[in-house]
Amino acid sequence: MTERKNIAIMGAGLVGSLLSLYLAKHGHKVDLYERRADLRVSTIDGGRSINLALSDRGWRALKGLGIEEEVRKVAIPMYGRMMHDEQGNLTHQPYGKEGQAIYSVSRGGLNMALMNLSEPNQDITYHFNRQATDVNLRTNEVQLRNVETGNTETIQPDLLFGADGAYSVVRGAMQKAERFDYQQSYLEYGYKELTIPATADGGWAIEKNALHIWPRGNYMMIALPNPDGSFTCTLFFPYDGEHSFAAIQDKNDLLAFFNKVFPDAVPLMPELAQEYFENPVGALVTVKCFPWSYKGTSLLIGDASHAVVPFYGQGMNAGFEDITVLDQMLQQFEGDDWEALFKAFERRRKPNADAIADLAVLNFEEMRDKVADPRFLLRKKIENKISAQYPDKWIPLYTMVTFTDLPYSYALETGQKQDKIMKKVMRHIKSLEDYDKPEVQQLLEKQLVQKEKLTPFRG
Amino acid sequence: MTERKNIAIMGAGLVGSLLSLYLAKHGHKVDLYERRADLRVSTIDGGRSINLALSDRGWRALKGLGIEEEVRKVAIPMYGRMMHDEQGNLTHQPYGKEGQAIYSVSRGGLNMALMNLSEPNQDITYHFNRQATDVNLRTNEVQLRNVETGNTETIQPDLLFGADGAYSVVRGAMQKAERFDYQQSYLEYGYKELTIPATADGGWAIEKNALHIWPRGNYMMIALPNPDGSFTCTLFFPYDGEHSFAAIQDKNDLLAFFNKVFPDAVPLMPELAQEYFENPVGALVTVKCFPWSYKGTSLLIGDASHAVVPFYGQGMNAGFEDITVLDQMLQQFEGDDWEALFKAFERRRKPNADAIADLAVLNFEEMRDKVADPRFLLRKKIENKISAQYPDKWIPLYTMVTFTDLPYSYALETGQKQDKIMKKVMRHIKSLEDYDKPEVQQLLEKQLVQKEKLTPFRG
Missing domain, CATH: 3.50.50.60 (FAD/NAD(P)-binding domain)
Structure with a gap:
């Protein structure tokens, strides 16, 4: 000592x-x-917290201090992303394997x-x-x-x-x-917090155990659940441009825009206009x-x-x-x-x-744009199959970052290598079934022979 | 107005x-x-000026204000780099074409x-x-x-x-x-100013119309002429390591080191030790x-x-x-x-x-390391030949930066393209005469057809 x-x-x-x-x-x-x-x-x-x-x-x-159970009581597991498209259709993408979750606190x-x-x-x-x-x-x-x-x-x-x-x-x-x-360095985007309150009976108005995303290419809204039945929503939005904080000047602009691009969310946000014009725009540094x-x-x-x-x-x-x-x-x-x-x-x-x-x-970029792309979601499923087949050679990047203590720098580097292999693999893939095609399996075996075994060190 | x-x-x-x-x-x-x-x-x-x-x-x-002639009176043209090796041998490399110079002020x-x-x-x-x-x-x-x-x-x-x-x-x-x-962001190098004074008869102890460089790989010294016959020398040196400011603790360390690596300069620097230990180390940001x-x-x-x-x-x-x-x-x-x-x-x-x-x-990197390499100097000569043969398609990077008003961003980008071509060309070059070999000329013609004409804009 x-x-x-x-x-x-x-x-x-x-x-x-x-x-x-x-x-x-x-x-x-x-x-x-x-x-x-x-x-x-x-x-x-x-209005400036962003749920964690x-x-x-x-x-x-x-x-390490024996306090995780205390915290777990007020944490809500989110097992995957729930994507909302412009028609209100939902798509779910799990974050990891069965039971793996990130926790809204x-x-x-x-x-x-x-x-x-x-x-x-x-x-x-x-x-x-x-x-x-x-x-x-x-x-x-x-x-x-x-x-x-x-x-x-x-x-x-x-x-x-x-x-x-x-x-x-x-x-x-x-x-x-x-x-x-x-x-x-600052992004050209700011954020604003909004709320989906609890339902009349104190429940959650949308799926409780997910991180909700309304991906719209150049901008997005997300929502994380709270224990009281509400969701904290965050709009990530350009400061300037056609669709931007600068372009929304009054309640009419706001509602016209939200009704068009987030139609399923608007009925769940009774205080939308008031919150939008009262809450500050946070910077992303x-x-x-x-x-x-x-x-x-x-x-x-x-x-x-x-x-x-x-x-x-x-x-x-x-x-x-x-x-x-x-x-x-x-x-x-x-x-x-x-x-x-x-x-x-x-x-x-x-x-x-x-x-x-x-x-x-x-x-x-992935959250606001790619998760709306069926090809991207298919690729995630294919990657999960690779990881299941070669568990000691392949951990998806998101999993390394979120569900392991592998160094972030190792995760980034390994993720870049895996990304190159995925690009080659996806040239042969039109549907999930194509994963079993001989040329895909041969390609994977060849690529993975060159690839080192994972987890050489921790830190 | x-x-x-x-x-x-x-x-x-x-x-x-x-x-x-x-x-x-x-x-x-x-x-x-x-x-x-x-x-x-x-x-x-x-001790903190660095000549300009x-x-x-x-x-x-x-x-633009009609004051250039006033300044030219106190400016000394430097037509090229004069490299000093560890035996005191000299090599000269012109900065541009005949008559082109940068000016020490x-x-x-x-x-x-x-x-x-x-x-x-x-x-x-x-x-x-x-x-x-x-x-x-x-x-x-x-x-x-x-x-x-x-x-x-x-x-x-x-x-x-x-x-x-x-x-x-x-x-x-x-x-x-x-x-x-x-x-x-700071370099891991600092600088220290030293002096080569005028000779007894008020002349310059080394070639007046050049920028002198003692390139030593990981560090270097340079010297620029002054109108009074002196040179302002600048040692660019790592803060830490085997050869560094930290490693030179006293006069013995200093002289042993300088006599070994800058032997031709030491006799010209009577105040070396005093200046070295009195002048501050400047940071490079x-x-x-x-x-x-x-x-x-x-x-x-x-x-x-x-x-x-x-x-x-x-x-x-x-x-x-x-x-x-x-x-x-x-x-x-x-x-x-x-x-x-x-x-x-x-x-x-x-x-x-x-x-x-x-x-x-x-x-x-070029100044402290590459200018000591005969291959690099040969490459510069080959590049000058290309530029002379294709004057509307090729201006060397140093020339674009120093002797034109082409935008720096354009110079950087064009320089990178030219660098790729030079690497290909130099595979066929062992001596200056090889420039005229048919395969070199054919390669150049092919590469330069793909390359746009220079100077598409100014700004």
Whole structure:
């Protein structure tokens, strides 16, 4: 066990709150500083949450503290995508094998659960309404302003963790230090949250155990179920152009457009117009940077070091996996060389953070466009057959990302190789039955001889 | 002519100073605010200048104001690269055709010349020692601190130009606005300035009219001539590793290393050790961002919007070309829609700024490594033969960038196509004479039929 440290975590969101539990487990004293008020006594920002899809990497981090069953109670399994076409016809595509699911959870609900689990720990203290106004990396001093009273204070922890999200103040200080690589890029799309409320009898108006998608080529709407019978819908829509936020100026524009392209959803959305014009348009940013640490005194984690767009449902899961990896490293950690620890951590995680950022952007295209294409759905079925026939040589990309702990960078690279093989295979496929044709089987055998066995390493 | 505006330019460097002259020509009142003291009355920062290579794009902007002859007096033509190997043997490679040259100029000297030309203009006022501490893009207010007196003032111009360089404060404000794409990336190399002084009789110790390179694979030194007989040398060197700034700890390390790898230069550098340990290590950053403007009130220009590494000698030239393009647009400009003007400007320049940034990084490899390779030099000669034989179909990449006003993006794309053809051609080439072999001539004819005629557009 290493020396006990006074640790400050900036940001008491999902990653900050979970991290506090792990650091306390390793014997450290932890203070969390959060700009916003306590979620549990105050209403949260409305209309900007995007429901979260908890998958294997996220569960693993919760399991490491024995709290996964607590969370499972408020999580709704989604076993596949349910596509809605412009006539309201439905098509279902499973995410994985029988029983494999991603889980819809509310960001606020999960955050409160983590706070409630950590606050009784006498080594963990939450400080709300504290805005970091200045970070001095060299002295590790942070100036905080109490947004309720206007008072300021300065803290000087032994170690500073920046879990303060995509617009991290700690990262802002690093950006001014020497030789900090940094990139922020925005999609030409924004998002807006809408609601399908519960039915009169408290049930779900559409299939409960699915992630619903209305794919429309250049834009899409999705819906995730909530425990109270409602669905949180998110419209991903261009800022400008023929069909865009800019093109919808009033209620008439809105209803004409929604009735045309989402006709089966409109009757289920009684507050559509009010929500549309009241809720803000959220921006979709990807952030990449390096390094993630400054000497042995501060470290970025979660969105602060690798904010991704939401289309792979992996933002929170990647942040939680950061914590799992850090925990593994802390279990091996001896002595007091935090600089070496932080450097080893950032070197190990950076390629994976880059990979999931790129995968998330690529998956937007798949969700808004390809899932409406019968050829694409046939290809997914063929791929499932390959994976069933060659289980030690082929795991579909989505499965690697969502249902394993294979490194994201390995998943991306392997997925690209598999994509090339799929393109060759699909030239011979007109229907699912064609999978058994000799030329398809011979092609697969030839291709898969060249392909290495899967899962050469984990990390 | 459009309405006369009060314009503030942040930064009175090369781009800011030249821009002031063009804006005044278009009838506007211009104030320049510069953090540093007046170069003409105070010594400049030592050891961080990198001599500049003025080429066609830069000359064009000077010519537009009729000031090119003034500058030519203090500029030294460099007709080619002079390579120094580890035994001190020399190889010369011309930059272009007979008479084509890039010109070594001193940053400080050129800046002073531009200030002296603009200051008598009653519409142009310089304000030195003014540091911008805050920029409010919505109100166009800039807070300035006088670094001599400590006094602060707030200005509110009609239009604000950010010509404040790679670490632009105006860009910093834009980065906090909505949906601003931004990227800063550093090479793993730093640079250090050294000197070869004039000989006792005031002459140049090595060939005056060349850019000298000591290419050593993973690192290099270059030297550019000055009018006083001296050369400004720049060592481009890894921060870490076997041969690196980190590996040279004292004078013994330094001399052992320099005597081994730059033996012909050491006797010419009497102050080597002192300069090496006194001069700072400069960082090599590339900055890309978009948009470059905020509404119709502020615009980034030069390094502020597109800082590049120095290896193509195009940083200043690209900034000056920004001004040429803006001038062309202002000549067509009617009415008062500066937002549309700024948007048209950034759309036109952005692909070219990205291209020269990428070309500059690629050219580092060429300079430090490939120019020492006889095969590479043979290839350059073969390429010159192709260009002479097919002048309307082939301009070498370096020539397009340096001696034409073809868009950088077009040069990059065409250069990549030509590179593919050169690879095919060089399979048949062992010596310069092989160029006339029938299979080479047939290959070229076949390849060049597919290739479009050059210069389809300019911009």
